[in-house]
Amino acid sequence: MKIGIVGLGLIGGSLGLELRSHSWETIGVSRSRRTCEIALERGAVDRASVSLQDLGAVDIVFICTPIAAIAPTVAKLKDYLAPETIVTDVGSVKLATTQTCTSLWQNFVGGHPMAGTAAQGIEAAQKNLFLDAPYVITPIESTPVAAIKKVEEVAISLGCKVYFCSPEEHDRAVSWISHLPVMVSAALLAASLGETNPTVLALAKNLASSGFRDTSRVGGGNPELGVMMAKYNRPEVLRSLHNYRENLDEIIQLIEEEDWSKLAQILHSTQQARPDFLS
Amino acid sequence: MKIGIVGLGLIGGSLGLELRSHSWETIGVSRSRRTCEIALERGAVDRASVSLQDLGAVDIVFICTPIAAIAPTVAKLKDYLAPETIVTDVGSVKLATTQTCTSLWQNFVGGHPMAGTAAQGIEAAQKNLFLDAPYVITPIESTPVAAIKKVEEVAISLGCKVYFCSPEEHDRAVSWISHLPVMVSAALLAASLGETNPTVLALAKNLASSGFRDTSRVGGGNPELGVMMAKYNRPEVLRSLHNYRENLDEIIQLIEEEDWSKLAQILHSTQQARPDFLS
Numbered sequence: 001m002k003i004g005i006v007g008l009g010l011i012g013g014s015l016g017l018e019l020r021s022h023s024w025e026t027i028g029v030s031r032s033r034r035t036c037e038i039a040l041e042r043g044a045v046d047r048a049s050v051s052l053q054d055l056g057a058v059d060i061v062f063i064c065t066p067i068a069a070i071a072p073t074v075a076k077l078k079d080y081l082a083p084e085t086i087v088t089d090v091g092s093v094k095l096a097t098t099q100t101c102t103s104l105w106q107n108f109v110g111g112h113p114m115a116g117t118a119a120q121g122i123e124a125a126q127k128n129l130f131l132d133a134p135y136v137i138t139p140i141e142s143t144p145v146a147a148i149k150k151v152e153e154v155a156i157s158l159g160c161k162v163y164f165c166s167p168e169e170h171d172r173a174v175s176w177i178s179h180l181p182v183m184v185s186a187a188l189l190a191a192s193l194g195e196t197n198p199t200v201l202a203l204a205k206n207l208a209s210s211g212f213r214d215t216s217r218v219g220g221g222n223p224e225l226g227v228m229m230a231k232y233n234r235p236e237v238l239r240s241l242h243n244y245r246e247n248l249d250e251i252i253q254l255i256e257e258e259d260w261s262k263l264a265q266i267l268h269s270t271q272q273a274r275p276d277f278l279s
Numbered sequence: 280m281k282i283g284i285v286g287l288g289l290i291g292g293s294l295g296l297e298l299r300s301h302s303w304e305t306i307g308v309s310r311s312r313r314t315c316e317i318a319l320e321r322g323a324v325d326r327a328s329v330s331l332q333d334l335g336a337v338d339i340v341f342i343c344t345p346i347a348a349i350a351p352t353v354a355k356l357k358d359y360l361a362p363e364t365i366v367t368d369v370g371s372v373k374l375a376t377t378q379t380c381t382s383l384w385q386n387f388v389g390g391h392p393m394a395g396t397a398a399q400g401i402e403a404a405q406k407n408l409f410l411d412a413p414y415v416i417t418p419i420e421s422t423p424v425a426a427i428k429k430v431e432e433v434a435i436s437l438g439c440k441v442y443f444c445s446p447e448e449h450d451r452a453v454s455w456i457s458h459l460p461v462m463v464s465a466a467l468l469a470a471s472l473g474e475t476n477p478t479v480l481a482l483a484k485n486l487a488s489s490g491f492r493d494t495s496r497v498g499g500g501n502p503e504l505g506v507m508m509a510k511y512n513r514p515e516v517l518r519s520l521h522n523y524r525e526n527l528d529e530i531i532q533l534i535e536e537e538d539w540s541k542l543a544q545i546l547h548s549t550q551q552a553r554p555d556f557l558s
Contacts, residue, residue: 114486114488134485134486134488136482136486163482163485163486165478165482169476169478169479169482170482172474172476172479172483173479173482173483173486174483174486176470176471176474176479176483176491177471177483177486177487177488177490177491178486178490178491180467180470180471181467181490181491181494181495182490183527183530183534184463184464184466184467184494184527185463185494186530186545186546186549187463187523187526187527187530188459188460188463188523189549189552189553189556190526190529190530190545190548190549191455191459191519191522191523191525191526192455192456192459192556193548193549193552194522194526195451195455197448197451199444199448200448200451200452200455203415203442203444203448203449203452204451204452204453204455204456204556205555205556205558206413206442207393207413207415207442207452207453207456207457208456208556208557209393209413209456211456211457211460211461211496211497212455212456212457212460212556213556213557214493214494214496214497215460215463215464215493215494215496215497216460216549216553216556217490217493217494217553218490218493218494219546219549219553220549220550220552220553220554221550222550223543223546223547223549223550224543226542226543226546227539227542227543227546230534230539230542231537231539234534234537237534238531238534238535240470241527241530241531241534242531243470243473244466244467244470244527245524245527245528245531246470247466247469247470247473248462248463248466248520248523248524248527249524250469251462251465251466251469251520252517252520252521252524255462255509255513255516255517255520256517258510258513260506260509260510263505263506263509264502264503264505264506266465266469267465267498267502267505267506268502269469269472270465270468270469270472270495270498270499270502271499271500271501271502273468273472273499274468274495274496274498274499275499276484277468277471277483277484277487277491277492277495278487278492279484
């Protein structure tokens with residue numbers, strides 16, 4: 001199998017490293033000549049190019065660009081591909097992309113390997129990045145079964161655990177477990193920083209330990225990534241935020257009313273439920 | 280120095296283990312005979328008793344009971360102590376306790392060693408629990424300087440970093456870094472569990488990884504501890520919750536208005552500020 005990879009960052013580069021180790025021929029495309037050179041040096045691709053034209057003969061193309069560039073890339077790519085070529089992406093939001101890209105290329109399959117590191121770029125690419133990670137595939141009615149099977153085959157070869165769902169289900173689920181936590185956690189930092197008594201703020205910074213560290217971690221992460229989540233998954237992020245606010249308001253009200261037994265009930269239910277999210 | 284410890288749980292027991300290693304004589308009091316036996320077996324105290332009367336000859340008493348029992352313990356204890364005996368507590372909320380206990384015992388000093396483990400009870404007691412932990416001492420106007428110095432001396436001997444502030448400043452600071460995160464994190468779990476589409480909820484549980492795990496950790500902790508924080512630090516917990524809600528509402532509004540540059544500003548500020556809470 002010949003595999004094309006557009007966008008040689010952390011995900012594209014790591015994908016290339018892994019696929020080459022399975023003896024699949026990989027051709028990488030990046031807008032940057034320097035990135036192409038590094039990808040070749042690091043052994044992430046067999047060949048690298050700055051032109052999408054060089055992907056004419058591949059069987060499957062993985063689009064690993066930022067979300068905003070996925071559909072525009074498919075729009076340019078379609079002039080160079082054979083009709084049977086499968087196009088798939090690795091974007092972290094699926095509904096809009098899957099719809100637009102399918103209208104551009106009938107053999108399109110939405111996908112989302114859920115792996116990453118704090119570092120970005122081809123320099124951070126690594127083998128085994130995808131090992132044991134979830135790989136969500138989001139076919140729609142019109143997605144050809146053979147194309148789905150091929151993406152699944154590659155995902156399994158990466159060592160991923162494959163899940164199938166609709167793009168809508170994907171976007172709602174990742175809003176709960178990935179996008180909402182970023183906003184919830186950022187608001188915690190923002191609120192704490194708003195403390196107007198400098199002695200208290202300095203004391204809070206000195207006393208903060210593992211509880212604050214963990215709860216604030218994702219809210220202190222990459223701001224561009226946070227904006228991207230909110231922008232591209234806006235309806236689901238807003239829905240989960242409004243639901244979250246209702247739950248927060250209930251907790252505030254119970255504390256105002258000193259209804260300790262109801263508050264205890266909620267905290268018991270969250271304690272009981274959390275392990276289900278960790279298995 | 281002869282030291283009394285009332286309440287032989289994780290904190291009282293660990294305190295005893297550490298103080299005995301400094302060759303200070305420690306006398307422990309617990310309501311439970313079995314706990315007294317275990318404390319003796321584990322070497323956490325030199326002597327153990329179920330009666331507060333046995334603390335008549337000590338120089339300083341550490342009250343390590345749950346918060347609700349601190350003031351009642353001081354009220355009982357005062358009949359047995361010499362006037363120069365120092366009484367201090369280790370409770371995690373300071374204002375109400377410090378006021379009440381000082382009115383009961385003039386030589387009272389509020390304190391809060393900020394150490395702990397997930398496990399509870401004398402069985403979980405360990406040496407070095409307090410090493411490098413903050414120890415906040417919260418004197419008020421009337422607290423005798425000599426008593427403050429003595430508590431500081433013991434705190435330093437435990438390997439703690441000592442901070443001094445008013446009970447009000449303590450309660451506000453710990454609300455930001457300890458009590459608010461519990462409510463924020465619990466609301467995240469409660470909101471996610473409220474997802475009405477079972478496919479999405481199951482998918483969310485399967486896809487949740489380190490981001491959700493960290494943000495939900497303290498909200499999935501001991502429910503009794505969460506209720507205790509809300510109950511005994513209610514004004515400060517409500518204040519921080521209302522401030523938090525304003526920050527959350529601003530984030531919701533920016534996403535609704537698609538004001539991505541302002542959202543990016545907030546996320547940049549939280550990213551920049553977080554390291555100050557981790558040093």
